[in-house]
Amino acid sequence: MTKFLLSIHVLAAILVLGPVAVAASLFPRYAWQAASGDKDGGGRAAEVAALLHRICRGYAVVGIAVPVFGIATAVQLGVLGDAWLIASLVLTAIAAATLVLAVLPGQLSLLGLPQGAAADTGSPPAAVARLGMLTGVFNLLWAVVVVLMIVRPGSTTGA
Secondary structure, three states, X not given: OHHHHHHHHHHHHHHHHHHXXXXXXXXXXXXXXXXXXXXXXXXXXXXXXXXXHHHHHXXXXXXXXXXXXXXXXXXXXXXXXXXXXXXXXXXXXXXXXXXXXXXXXXXXXXXXOOOOOOOOOOOOOHHHHHXXXXXXXXXXXXXXXXXXXXXXOOOOOOX
16 A cells, blocks of 8 residues: 555656646746737737646645655654655645645736736846746755755655
């Protein structure tokens, strides 16, 4: 049963969190292109940005499977109280909060900008830069969780 739960946990992490990380990372670029009124595809950029937001929003809902199967696996392995797992759970909660409370609302607000709203400036507005930074933090948190899952400091289950 442990191998099954671990397999589902890892597959969910790859198939759910991977697309969110990529879509969230690409979103600021396309939102900026749409807002700057880029004549070479500003309308297309707005469509792409909207699609990337839908991907992030949809996969964020399904993403709950990752910690659910992770916790079930930890219970089966008897490592629920290990420091590396607790740290991973805390970082996962912070990453989820960053996505739900900052990245998704930030994307939504940028989708609301009219095309050409940023045409007068040569650099992205603060909202786009902030969203890019928050997305980077979100991705960095997941990278740290992956390292903790692989290294498992103090764990007796391997590595």
